[in-house]
Amino acid sequence: MTAVAIDPVHLREDEKNRVTTIDLRSDTVTKPTPEMRRAMADAEVGDDVYGEDPTINRLEQRAAEIFGREASLFVPSGTMGNTIAIKILTRPGQEIICEERAHIYNYEMGMLSRFSGCVPRLVPAPDGILTWAEVKKRIAPKIYYRAQTSLVSLENTNNMAGGSVYPQEVSDEICDGAHEAGLRVHLDGARIFNAATALGKSVADITRKFDAVMFCLSKGLGAPVGSLVLGSRAFIDEAWAVRKALGGGMRQAGILAAAGLIALETMPARLKEDHANARFLADGLARIRGIQIDASKVQTNILVCDIGGTGLNSVDFSRRLAEHNVLANGVGPTAMRFVTHMDVDRAGCERALQVVERCADA
């Protein structure tokens, strides 16, 4: 089952404020905590296009420290962060190797071609985890009439592969091999803290060998907005200009960075709860007739299951769930994605399972 097409549930006006909705569409749906809102209200701000927003500067410094990098840059979204990194690490007409379910290929509006002028070289990989052996085979031969490979982009965790995690030796080997071959390596680490939690390692350790790293504050970490790009000082100096070109100079965005700082400092420690809830959901789903999932493969906060055996497609299935106040997205004709996060607790997962069971049987 290859999950690529996303068919998100959109709520009707009268459905939007339901208090009891269990929203498992994504970890992007979380609301800022009271502590985040207080910090946002009190944030010291300045014009960040002049580099004068003290709260953004603090966030960028902390992110760089935590990842053991020279510098970082606050950007409005993961898509912009990936776009900036890809622009700097490639030249028009080059190829980028990535896994076939990669977010940069499927959900970023073709920006790798549109903005950077590159073409993707897609590689299918079991559970979404590439290996150096597979990457190596796809590097274009050095012939003048072949578009040259310049970049390998990995996604950790791999979202549409069900939040799968790169074992560190596998991503290290890809980075070492790519560097030896004269390529650069980018990490779409939207959920890198989930990967680090699953591996029991620090984000600095598991990302050290990448040329550039992007991670999101607004996914499992619960911030309302924001991502960071990390790399060398020279890379981040270039990133400032590309961010501005994309319209990402955000002025007094310290009000956002204030929430981001709380997300970065306090939220990684609780991700294991989301992982346990996802596994609990997966175990429950595996017992429901018509639903297929290998629960032992659920490592983080995302699971993708196949509901084909119920006789329904994912559009109808997600509509049925929504009628019972449970939200989950279809990500393929019969593939459904469930994502756990800080705004859904174990009791919410139990209720979601009861609703899924009822909808699968109807």
Ligand code: TLP
């Ligand atoms: N992912 C979203 C959707 O776009 C699919 C989600 O609900 O999971 N990299 C990865 C691996 C992502 O999962 C996402 C968002 C992004 C990049 C982009 O981040 P944003 O939405 O901030 O541009």
